[in-house]
C-alpha cells in the first residue's frame with residue numbers, strides 16, 4: 001500500500017499555487033530589469049544595511065555556542081537555585097502599605113543583591129558541607145518540635161517563646177539562603193509569608209527584636225528580591241517606633257509592646273543599656289533606604305547623635321553602660337566594657353560609617369577616639385604567654401579588671417574591618433592578638449569556650465586564664481568565630497580556619513543532641529550537662545560565620561559591598 005504524502009492530498013490546490021508563484025517571479029524579474037543600473041546597485045546595499053539593523057536590535061539569530069552536558073547540568077542547577085531564591089510564594093502576599101514605587105527607586109540595592117545569586121550554589125568543600133549539615137540538623141530538630149515558636153529546647157524536645165514570632169526561622173533563614181539549602185529556604189519563606197504575625201500583646205526587647213527579626217527580614221529581601229519580606233519588616237518597625245516616640249528624650253525605652261503601642265524600661269531598672277539603644281540604626285536606616293520612608297532612619301539616628309553630643313568625655317570616648325530614656329542622661333560611674341551592655345555601640349559607630357559610604361565624619365572620629373582610649377586603658381598582655389586581651393574598667397576610679405566576656409571577641413573582627421577601611425595599623429595588631437586570646441578561651445576540656453574568662457596578670461602562674469564556676473557555661477555564641485572569619489578574610493592565614501574547625505568539632509562532639517544543638521552548663525566538665533536551649537543566634541551567626549570562614553576563596557558576601565549587622569545579617573553598603 002502506498003502512503004499518501006501530505007502534498008498528494010491536495011493536488012489541485014498545490015498546482016495552482018505553483019503556477020501563481022511562477023507568474024509573480026516573472027513579473028518581479030521584469031520590473032528589476034527595467035530599473036536603472038544605479039538603483040539596481042543601491043537597493044541590495046540598503047537591504048544588507050537593513051538586515052544588520054535588525055540583527056543589532058534583536059540579538060544574533062545564530063544559535064548560541066553549544067555547552068557540554070556537564071556545563072548544561074551546572075547551568076541548570078544554578079538556574080534552579082535562582083528560581084527557588086526568587087520563587088513567588090504560593091499565596092501572593094498582600095502588599096498594601098508597601099510603596100512599590102519607593103522600593104523600585106532603590107533598585108541599586110536590589111541589583112547588588114541580584115549579583116550575588118550564583119554565589120549561593122551550595123557548599124564548595126567538605127568543611128562547608130559539614131557546617132551546612134549541622135544547620136540542617138538544627139533546623140530539622142526545630143522543625144519537628146518547635147516549629148513557629150521562638151527557640152527549640154533540644155533536650156526536653158519542646159520549645160520556648162520570647163517574642164512569639166518564630167524567632168529561629170526569621171533569624172536563621174538568610175543562613176539557609178547563603179548555604180544554598182533549597183528546602184529549608186522554601187519552608188522558612190512559606191512560614192514567614194503565611195504565619196508570621198507581630199500582632200502580639202507582649203513586651204519585646206527593642207534591641208533584640210531589631211537585630212534578629214528586622215535585620216533578618218531585611219537581609220532575606222536583599223538576598224532574594226522578595227518584597228513581601230519588606231512588608232513584614234515595615235509592619236514590625238512601625239510597631240517598634242513607639243519605643244522612641246513615647247520617651248521624653250531621644251533615648252528609646254528598652255521594651256515595647258507589639259500590640260498596644262506602649263513602651264517601658266526594663267523591669268529591674270529605669271535605664272536602657274548603651275549597646276541596646278545604639279544598635280538599631282543599621283537596620284532602621286536600611287528599611288528607610290528600601291522603602292523611601294525616612295522616618296525609620298531619622299528617628300533611630302537621633303539616639304546616635306544624642307550620644308555623640310554627650311560625648312563620653314570623662315573616659316576619652318568610652319561610655320558608661322546605662323542611659324536613661326526619661327532624662328537622656330548616662331548613669332555615672334558604671335563599668336566600662338566591650339562586653340555585655342556596651343559592646344555593639346562601638347561596632348555600630350564603624351559600621352554606620354561604612355553603611356553610609358563613609359560620609360559621616362563624627363561617627364568614625366568617635367570610633368577612633370574610643371579605640372585609642374581602649375588601647376591606652378584596657379589592653380593588657382596575660383602571663384605567662386603574653387596573650388593580648390581587653391579587660392574592664394570598674395567604678396568608682398576606673399580600676400582595671402582582667403575579666404573578658406566571650407562577647408568581647410567581636411571587637412577583633414570590627415577592628416580588622418576598620419583597618420581594611422583606613423584605620424590605624426595598630427588596630428590590626430590588637431585585632432590579631434585578641435583573636436588569639438579568644439582561641440585560648442577554647443582550650444578547655446570540651447574545646448568549647450566559657451561565657452567569661454579572667455586573664456592572669458601576674459608572672460609565675462602556669463595558666464593564662466581561669467574560668468569561674470558561674471561563668472563556665474557556653475551558649476554556642478558566635479563572636480570568636482566571627483573574629484576568625486574576618487581575620488581569615490583579611491589575612492588569608494589558614495590558622496584561623498583551623499581554630500574554627502576545632503571549635504566546630506567541639507560543638508559536634510559536646511553540643512549536638514539527637515534533636516538539634518544545646519547550650520552547655522560547664523565547658524570544663526565531661527560528661528557535659530545541657531541548658532536545654534538552642535539559641536537562634538547559633539543558626540543565624542555561629543553556623544553562618546563558620547560557613548563563611550571555610551570559604552577558601554574569601555569572596556562569599558564581599559565586605560566592600562555588605563556590612564553585617566550585629567546578629568550576622570548582611571545589609572548592603574550605600575554610597576551616602
Ligand code: DMJ
Nearest residue numbers: 344477478479537566567
Ligand atoms: C547576638 O544576639 C548578637 O551577636 C549580639 O550582638 C550579642 N549577643 C548575641 C550573640 O552572642
